[in-house]
Amino acid sequence: MELKIEIGNDRVKKIIEDELKVLTSLFNSNHKLNISKILVPREFDVTVSNLKNTSDYKAVREHHTASAITIKFNDEIYIVLSPLLYINNSQCRMNTIIHEFYHAINPYFSYNFNTDNPTKSRYTHNLFSLFDEYQSVRKSYLFCKKYLKEFDYQFKRDTIYNFDSHSKSLLDDSLYVHRLNKLIYEIHDNRDVITFLKNYHKYFAECALDFVYTFGILDACIHFNKKYERILISKLVNENTLGLIDFYRRKIEQESFDLFEGFDLIVNFMRGFGIEFIYKNNQETFNVYPLI
Numbered sequence: 001m002e003l004k005i006e007i008g009n010d011r012v013k014k015i016i017e018d019e020l021k022v023l024t025s026l027f028n029s030n031h032k033l034n035i036s037k038i039l040v041p042r043e044f045d046v047t048v049s050n051l052k053n054t055s056d057y058k059a060v061r062e063h064h065t066a067s068a069i070t071i072k073f074n075d076e077i078y079i080v081l082s083p084l085l086y087i088n089n090s091q092c093r094m095n096t097i098i099h100e101f102y103h104a105i106n107p108y109f110s111y112n113f114n115t116d117n118p119t120k121s122r123y124t125h126n127l128f129s130l131f132d133e134y135q136s137v138r139k140s141y142l143f144c145k146k147y148l149k150e151f152d153y154q155f156k157r158d159t160i161y162n163f164d165s166h167s168k169s170l171l172d173d174s175l176y177v178h179r180l181n182k183l184i185y186e187i188h189d190n191r192d193v194i195t196f197l198k199n200y201h202k203y204f205a206e207c208a209l210d211f212v213y214t215f216g217i218l219d220a221c222i223h224f225n226k227k228y229e230r231i232l233i234s235k236l237v238n239e240n241t242l243g244l245i246d247f248y249r250r251k252i253e254q255e256s257f258d259l260f261e262g263f264d265l266i267v268n269f270m271r272g273f274g275i276e277f278i279y280k281n282n283q284e285t286f287n288v289y290p291l292i
């Protein structure tokens with residue numbers, strides 16, 4: 001595994017390298033990490049854009065900022081760490097880096113689910129990618145808990161901040177519930193399917209990721225009981241969406257990445273976000289349901 005550190009002087013570079021070596025060997029004592037390169041570039045957005053072959057990757061999102069990413073590049077796995085990560089303390093940094101290691105060891109990470117049935121491809125892709133995020137969040141917290149024994153003040157503060165910023169999408173209706181409902185009502189009137197699907201997918205992708213992130217933290221931090229009760233009142237947390245989380249919990253207990261049997265649950269999950277896709281006679285259609 002190659003380490004490419006672009007920030008700091010020689011002494012700082014050595015400290016960063018040593019820390020990464022300690023974390024990889026700690027992780028490798030239980031798992032088999034197969035990554036080609038870890039980069040700490042000066043320009044995070046530019047480096048990620050180049051590796052992903054896009055021009056517009058932005059670490060700053062609506063409610064939070066990404067500080068690391070795992071990328072498949074020419075059949076190799078790269079992890080890119082933001083320089084901002086080195087403003088944080090070592091416990092928080094450990095959580096972020098271990099989170100990326102869990103993405104990297106998922107055998108279905110960046111697997112190509114495309115088939116000639118777009119509905120099946122869409123659902124299968126979502127089923128696996130949401131699990132990938134859930135398991136990375138949950139397992140990295142548990143990994144840190146096991147090795148750190150005690151969390152420091154900044155780690156605890158960061159965990160609460162992470163939880164609050166992701167769960168906001170579920171609790172504040174103005175962020176996604178109203179936007180999804182607006183799209184659902186508009187499609188009835190204007191029938192502009194292309195615009196509808198483009199916007200629906202954008203909102204769904206962001207909000208569903210926040211959803212599994214929220215439950216990943218909740219399931220790793222059992223002392224968050226009070227926060228759990230609050231989440232249950234969200235319009236997006238219902239039988240349909242919780243069914244998928246229960247399935248993910250079972251898969252973690254079984255230490256299994258094989259999710260194909262959960263197909264009906266991802267269909268229900270998306271229904272919980274107001275949409276159901278149907279593939280019939282070589283054509284995809286969809287039904288929409290306002291979120292109430």
Ligand SMILES: [Zn+2]
Pocket residue numbers: 099103133136
């Ligand atoms: Zn992640």
